[in-house]
Amino acid sequence: MSEKAFQFKEFKIEQDRCAMKIGTDGVLLGAWTTLDRKPESILDIGTGTGLIALMLAQRSTATLIDALEIDENAYEQAVDNFEDSPWGDRLFCYHAAFDEFVEEMQDEEKYELIISNPPFYVEDYISENESRKKARFTEALPFSQLTEGVSKLLHPEGEFNTIIPFKEETNFIGLAAEFGLFPRRITRVKGNEASPIKRSLLSFGFKENKITKDELIIEISRHHYTNDYKNLVKDFYLKL
Numbered sequence: 001m002s003e004k005a006f007q008f009k010e011f012k013i014e015q016d017r018c019a020m021k022i023g024t025d026g027v028l029l030g031a032w033t034t035l036d037r038k039p040e041s042i043l044d045i046g047t048g049t050g051l052i053a054l055m056l057a058q059r060s061t062a063t064l065i066d067a068l069e070i071d072e073n074a075y076e077q078a079v080d081n082f083e084d085s086p087w088g089d090r091l092f093c094y095h096a097a098f099d100e101f102v103e104e105m106q107d108e109e110k111y112e113l114i115i116s117n118p119p120f121y122v123e124d125y126i127s128e129n130e131s132r133k134k135a136r137f138t139e140a141l142p143f144s145q146l147t148e149g150v151s152k153l154l155h156p157e158g159e160f161n162t163i164i165p166f167k168e169e170t171n172f173i174g175l176a177a178e179f180g181l182f183p184r185r186i187t188r189v190k191g192n193e194a195s196p197i198k199r200s201l202l203s204f205g206f207k208e209n210k211i212t213k214d215e216l217i218i219e220i221s222r223h224h225y226t227n228d229y230k231n232l233v234k235d236f237y238l239k240l
Helices: 022-033 051-059 070-085 096-104 129-138 145-151 166-178 227-233
Strands: 041-045 063-067 091-095 111-117 152-164 182-192 197-205 211-219
Touching: 022 051, 022 152, 022 211, 022 227, 041 051, 041 145, 051 070, 051 096, 051 111, 051 182, 063 070, 070 091, 070 152, 091 227, 096 145, 111 145, 145 152, 145 166, 152 166, 166 182, 211 227
Parallel strands: 041 063, 041 111, 063 091, 111 152, 182 211
Antiparallel strands: 152 197, 182 197
16 A cells, blocks of 8 residues: 555545555454444544544444544544544544553443454564554554453443454454453455455454354455445445
8 A cells, every 4th residue: 555645435544654554454344343223432442544433434423433543653643534534523533552541431431332453463474663563463452451441441232343363263252252242243354265264353242142154255356346345345445
């Protein structure tokens, strides 16, 4: 992804100051998250450019959309992207580490929807860039810390959605269960029909329910997208 601004249908993302550029994971999570319960309050943990918060501002009527970002450059960029969007009055970004934020906010009103495209470790991944490393490596926000924090900030009837590497799915579900969070919906993502499952989109709540499972294939062939993927992201991308 280049440094230049990324133009979506209803908003634009500047990303020159962000370590983690716009990628498929964030767009998938922002589009896949269901808003059936019409959440009034949303929290995006590790917002980066502000992409997912902006997608949910476009898709929902939530009056409060908070975002959290630890990296100073990314935080400043997210604030600018929020202010330049049509929904600036509903979007607010905090510059803090997640554990500090949880400490500060756990006795406040709970969020009805929490989303996170968390950092995760990729094998053999070595980065010279400290910000990119922090954005990409789980050490910056371990899954156990993420699930525990979410359990303290989520409304009793609320929903927590995330995207993680498929190989971490069983481990993540086990960690979430320790904090009373149980999967409701799982979508496993493949690049194409022949490729292995790469990502898991997961939705959690505090009640144990029957889990809905399905699969999403992104491409038929290079840059030739499946109808399922096009239908999911059509409200955002200018060209597909």
